[in-house]
Amino acid sequence: MMGHVDHGKTSLLDYIRKTKVAEKESGGITQHMGAYQVESKGCKITFLDTPGHQAFGAIRAQGTKVTDIVILVVAADDGVKPQTVEAIDLAKAAGVPIIVAMTKIDRPEANVEKVKQELGQHNILTESWGGKIPLVGVSAKTGEGVDELLELICLTAEVTDLKAPLHGRARGVVIEAQQDAKVGQLATILVQSGTLKVGDIFVTGGTHGKIRSMIDYASRRVTVAGPSMPVRVTGFIDAPAVGDLLVVMPDEKSARQLSASRKVAANRRLAAKTDIVTLKEEMKTKPGGKLSIVVKADVQGSLQAIVDQLNNIKTNRDNGINIVSSGVGNINESDVLAAQGENGFVVGFKVDVLPGATKMAAKDGIRILSYEIIYNLTDDLGKLLIDVSGTEHKETIMATGRVLKVFMSTAKRKIVGIKIEKGETKKEHIARFYRGEDKIGDGKIKEIKMVAEEVDVASRGDFGFMVEIGAKLKENDRVEFIKAEDIPAELI
Numbered sequence: 001m002m003g004h005v006d007h008g009k010t011s012l013l014d015y016i017r018k019t020k021v022a023e024k025e026s027g028g029i030t031q032h033m034g035a036y037q038v039e040s041k042g043c044k045i046t047f048l049d050t051p052g053h054q055a056f057g058a059i060r061a062q063g064t065k066v067t068d069i070v071i072l073v074v075a076a077d078d079g080v081k082p083q084t085v086e087a088i089d090l091a092k093a094a095g096v097p098i099i100v101a102m103t104k105i106d107r108p109e110a111n112v113e114k115v116k117q118e119l120g121q122h123n124i125l126t127e128s129w130g131g132k133i134p135l136v137g138v139s140a141k142t143g144e145g146v147d148e149l150l151e152l153i154c155l156t157a158e159v160t161d162l163k164a165p166l167h168g169r170a171r172g173v174v175i176e177a178q179q180d181a182k183v184g185q186l187a188t189i190l191v192q193s194g195t196l197k198v199g200d201i202f203v204t205g206g207t208h209g210k211i212r213s214m215i216d217y218a219s220r221r222v223t224v225a226g227p228s229m230p231v232r233v234t235g236f237i238d239a240p241a242v243g244d245l246l247v248v249m250p251d252e253k254s255a256r257q258l259s260a261s262r263k264v265a266a267n268r269r270l271a272a273k274t275d276i277v278t279l280k281e282e283m284k285t286k287p288g289g290k291l292s293i294v295v296k297a298d299v300q301g302s303l304q305a306i307v308d309q310l311n312n313i314k315t316n317r318d319n320g321i322n323i324v325s326s327g328v329g330n331i332n333e334s335d336v337l338a339a340q341g342e343n344g345f346v347v348g349f350k351v352d353v354l355p356g357a358t359k360m361a362a363k364d365g366i367r368i369l370s371y372e373i374i375y376n377l378t379d380d381l382g383k384l385l386i387d388v389s390g391t392e393h394k395e396t397i398m399a400t401g402r403v404l405k406v407f408m409s410t411a412k413r414k415i416v417g418i419k420i421e422k423g424e425t426k427k428e429h430i431a432r433f434y435r436g437e438d439k440i441g442d443g444k445i446k447e448i449k450m451v452a453e454e455v456d457v458a459s460r461g462d463f464g465f466m467v468e469i470g471a472k473l474k475e476n477d478r479v480e481f482i483k484a485e486d487i488p489a490e491l492i
Helices: 009-017 054-061 082-094 112-120 146-159 252-283 300-311 333-341 355-364 374-388
Strands: 034-040 043-049 070-075 098-103 135-137 171-180 184-193 201-204 207-216 230-236 245-249 291-297 321-328 345-349 368-371 391-409 413-423 430-435 438-450 461-468 478-488
Touching: 009 034, 009 098, 009 146, 034 146, 034 230, 043 146, 070 082, 082 098, 098 112, 098 146, 135 146, 201 252, 207 252, 245 252, 291 300, 291 333, 291 374, 300 321, 300 345, 300 374, 321 333, 333 345, 333 355, 345 374, 355 368, 368 374
Parallel strands: 070 098, 098 135, 291 321, 291 345, 345 368
Antiparallel strands: 034 043, 171 184, 171 245, 184 230, 201 207, 201 245, 207 230, 391 413, 391 478, 413 461, 430 438, 430 478, 438 461
């Protein structure tokens, strides 16, 4: 279930489960993700009650499909709100069916048609509006529409043929994680395939462990959990992260090896993230918009894919990425030297940095970025190219006029009457003065008045201007009002 804060997600789920979870939450707003399973006419449904959408977003970022159906909860008395829009975007990105549950329909201020119209503005076209997305009006207070919602969920699951293997080593996803003073690290796991059992050895993210205990959604101890069953698990060596996949391994040795390699990869990603920020700051002191790199990859196929993509990264300033050299294998001293010769840096994909190269890079101030995902590599370098390309200064004449009279003149400020002959100007524009063909100087507009009233915009007519300028002004001096912009580069 997803939707805007306080639109009744937990209250609706509370009614469905016939418990009082909603009253236990701080301020009536869900503090943690909950996962609960209910049964309706022989159909088992697992609900995820999300606190905002941070966890869902983290899971989506891992490339994990955590949900089969999204129930978009919208309050009939409040309509589409920012988190509703966020939920719509996340649901579309997940590529799963959407069912709209319109809550609080029992309230006098409920306006169902208005909410349908607002949903339509975000391409959520309900069936009554000629679309394909079902909408059910529900009330967590009276229970109206709840049975219809459950039937619709089961029907959608049947039509989309939602199935998962029951046998084999289990896979699941972490939907909640926390530290408990008595049992240590624990996490809520949504089993996605196979059967999870007490005693299973597993890997999740960069950590591993052995399942010591499992508790189901009804706080009962269980020894097995099948697909779509949420269970709270203990037995983690280190804290898992929301969105991490849990994979059961054949033995502890393979679990240790996999978790160790994942930890190395995570450290590489962290180092790359830190170094790219530092690199951006360093590149600001190196003008010219040039980005020179040495590329190393684990295999030829990956190297070719990376080089091809980097060669296609260009900006509208007609500059791109200069690949000094590229090759397969670990990063060595020769790579650092090659980067140094071009005032560049080294990029590695799924390779290690040899000790000599690390030492030389630190000594000579050469950055080394390491990646495990090609998209992250190309995305970072594309953004970096934009940064080093700098900005383009653009000036546009927004209005023209001439000086009618100089009312006051000090060393730094002038109050002048100006007749705007064409266009319109604002206080943020620059006033550029000319005498004949000679430029006198630029002034910053501090105030614009029409008669005695201060205004924000001056168009055709006579206006008084207070201008911050050192040059002396005279009657009949020509004025151009300039909009000045520093436009960043763009990838093309």
